[in-house]
Amino acid sequence: MKKLICLFLAITLALFSAAALAETAPAETMFTPGTYTAEAQGIFSPVKVQITVSGNRITSVIIDPSGETPELGGMAAGKLSAAILQAQTPNVDAISGATITSNAIIQAATEALKAAGADIGALDANRWDKGGEDVPKGEKTVDTEIVIIGAGGAGMTAAIMLHQAGKDFVLLEKMPYAGGNTTKATGGMNAAETHYQKEQGIEDSTALFAADTMKGGHALNDPALVAVMANKSAEAIDWLDTIDASLPKISYSGGASVNRIHAPEDGSGVGGYLVDHFSAKLNELGVEILYNTTATELITDGEGKICGVKAEGEDASYTFNCRAVILATGGFGANEEMYTQYRPDLKGTVTTNAPGATGDGIVMAQALGADLVDIEQIQLHPTVEQTTSILITESVRGDGAILVNQGGVRFTNELLTRDAVSAAELEQEGQYAYIIFDQNLRDHLKAIEKYVKSGITVQADTIEGLAEQLGIDPATLAKTLNDWNGYVKDQRDPDFGRTTGMDADLTAAPYYAIKIAPGIHHTMGGVKINTAAQVINTEGKAIPGLFAAGEVTGGVHGGNRLGGNAVADIVIFGRIAAESALEYIK
Numbered sequence: 001m002k003k004l005i006c007l008f009l010a011i012t013l014a015l016f017s018a019a020a021l022a023e024t025a026p027a028e029t030m031f032t033p034g035t036y037t038a039e040a041q042g043i044f045s046p047v048k049v050q051i052t053v054s055g056n057r058i059t060s061v062i063i064d065p066s067g068e069t070p071e072l073g074g075m076a077a078g079k080l081s082a083a084i085l086q087a088q089t090p091n092v093d094a095i096s097g098a099t100i101t102s103n104a105i106i107q108a109a110t111e112a113l114k115a116a117g118a119d120i121g122a123l124d125a126n127r128w129d130k131g132g133e134d135v136p137k138g139e140k141t142v143d144t145e146i147v148i149i150g151a152g153g154a155g156m157t158a159a160i161m162l163h164q165a166g167k168d169f170v171l172l173e174k175m176p177y178a179g180g181n182t183t184k185a186t187g188g189m190n191a192a193e194t195h196y197q198k199e200q201g202i203e204d205s206t207a208l209f210a211a212d213t214m215k216g217g218h219a220l221n222d223p224a225l226v227a228v229m230a231n232k233s234a235e236a237i238d239w240l241d242t243i244d245a246s247l248p249k250i251s252y253s254g255g256a257s258v259n260r261i262h263a264p265e266d267g268s269g270v271g272g273y274l275v276d277h278f279s280a281k282l283n284e285l286g287v288e289i290l291y292n293t294t295a296t297e298l299i300t301d302g303e304g305k306i307c308g309v310k311a312e313g314e315d316a317s318y319t320f321n322c323r324a325v326i327l328a329t330g331g332f333g334a335n336e337e338m339y340t341q342y343r344p345d346l347k348g349t350v351t352t353n354a355p356g357a358t359g360d361g362i363v364m365a366q367a368l369g370a371d372l373v374d375i376e377q378i379q380l381h382p383t384v385e386q387t388t389s390i391l392i393t394e395s396v397r398g399d400g401a402i403l404v405n406q407g408g409v410r411f412t413n414e415l416l417t418r419d420a421v422s423a424a425e426l427e428q429e430g431q432y433a434y435i436i437f438d439q440n441l442r443d444h445l446k447a448i449e450k451y452v453k454s455g456i457t458v459q460a461d462t463i464e465g466l467a468e469q470l471g472i473d474p475a476t477l478a479k480t481l482n483d484w485n486g487y488v489k490d491q492r493d494p495d496f497g498r499t500t501g502m503d504a505d506l507t508a509a510p511y512y513a514i515k516i517a518p519g520i521h522h523t524m525g526g527v528k529i530n531t532a533a534q535v536i537n538t539e540g541k542a543i544p545g546l547f548a549a550g551e552v553t554g555g556v557h558g559g560n561r562l563g564g565n566a567v568a569d570i571v572i573f574g575r576i577a578a579e580s581a582l583e584y585i586k
């Protein structure tokens with residue numbers, strides 16, 4: 001793989017040194033060719049930037065914003081990587097709403113370029129984006145066996161499998177970093193009959209896992225896909241053990257009949273943990289991800305078999321000749337035009353999704369006649385801060401927070417399913433609510449620190465003071481809190497019948513509020529696949545050589561995805577897609 005990437009670069013550079021560059025690029029040497037890294041402090045952590053330069057061009061900008069909030073870090077990284085490449089200088093504008101992270105990226109990029117010997121002032125003077133100039137691009141053709149499109153959870157799982165099988169493949173990622181929506185998964189991975197469950201005395205069965213999933217999905221799911229997910233879940237957990245990405249901690253998650261959700265030992269969010277461990281494994285194996293490279297088209301031969309992929313990279317337009325493609329491009333929750341096409345009622349709804357979740361895989365597969373299933377099934381998350389799209393994790397309500405409307409009163413059992421709580425919010429005046437919690441809850445839940453540091457919380461020493469800041473009648477809010485604390489004491493909620501998340505009352509000052517409303521969270525529909533992860537066309541036939549896994553597909557989750565099933569989906573079907581592609585090219 002490494003050799004293959006080196007070959008790419010060699011050919012690409014050779015192409016650039018030819019006519020196109022001679023005409024348009026500055027002739028003088030501006031950098032010492034090579035790859036340089038630097039980091040600078042963002043809001044929560046250092047942000048790393050890796051820049052590759054030729055003698056007179058910045059050819060690649062890869063940004064790792066994984067320690068920042070996925071919402072802001074991902075957005076800033078995606079936009080600034082493109083902006084720096086376009087301008088050919090690190091002095092680009094910060095992204096509004098993500099200024100601190102942007103400045104960290106810009107500072108790290110500047111340091112990396114200085115290390116490459118750049119005179120930053122001269123780069124500014126030569127800005128490429130002034131006067132509408134475009135950085136010249138080469139054309140490049142690469143032969144490989146399999147192309148994986150998308151380096152989220154499903155794509156990275158498939159990549160590790162293909163490497164373990166010793167196959168030649170290419171892994172494309174359109175963003176300057178890996179992880180996609182997978183990074184945002186906080187809970188864990190559902191799996192049944194695992195060795196961890198057995199060791200912990202938990203009785204479960206794959207049949208029960210499948211039945212819970214069907215029930216949670218309002219029986220709209222494809223039962224064959226659900227059965228495969230359940231039956232192959234324990235071996236997927238075993239496989240994660242073998243690649244040092246174990247999920248040993250088991251707990252309860254909504255919609256499950258028994259404790260089934262498997263999470264990292266250290267209590268970290270499952271998505272970030274898996275992306276970190278998958279990336280480390282790929283690195284150790286010498287698999288390089290081709291970042292900032294967007295697949296645009298799937299190519300078929302005269303018989304309709306997959307034979308290639310077209311992609312736009314930072315420095316070249318690529319044609320990959322291959323025998324099979326694994327689509328792992330994720331969902332379309334970040335593409336408003338696309339989700340409103342299927343769900344006009346969601347127009348204007350904010351999204352919690354990573355910026356790469358634009359449905360490209362669905363569109364590319366459709367162009368080859370792929371069938372779609374449940375495409376209008378989109379899950380809303382009820383607690384999303386609307387100006388930043390920061391998702392307020394369910395644990396805040398699970399640990400005791402309540403929701404009130406602008407009138408200062410509760411309006412729902414806060415721990416009903418996501419769809420039900422979202423629907424209740426949309427019935428309130430202004431279609432928003434406030435999530436209210438206290439210092440005790442802040443002390444016990446790590447996630448709150450990010451919300452406070454991001455500037456989205458309002459706080460006051462008294463309930464009345466909080467109410468005033470929110471424009472709520474102070475006496476009404478004080479009564480709501482007082483009533484609630486009584487319900488917690490009695491362990492009975494006569495208003496809305498809430499029975500969970502009632503272990504602690506809300507009596508420790510200061511008090512906090514975040515204004516929230518529903519946000520697009522997960523697109524449950526997508527391309528139709530069979531149990532071998534082959535993409536199925538509108539005539540019910542498999543498209544030869546085309547496989548898909550993860551959020552790009554439909555059928556696994558039906559009308560409602562249970563927490564813990566997105567990660568199960570990507571690992572289990574990521575593995576199946578790789579196995580099927582290997583079998584196909586044999």
Ligand code: ADP
Nearest residue numbers: 150152153154174180181182295330356550551
């Ligand atoms: P899943 O959970 O199914 O793995 P993710 O959202 O985690 O989905 O990952 C999908 C990845 O695919 C994201 O990193 C996204 O940026 C990437 N991606 C989406 N479209 C393309 C494309 N056209 N070319 C390359 N990568 C893509």
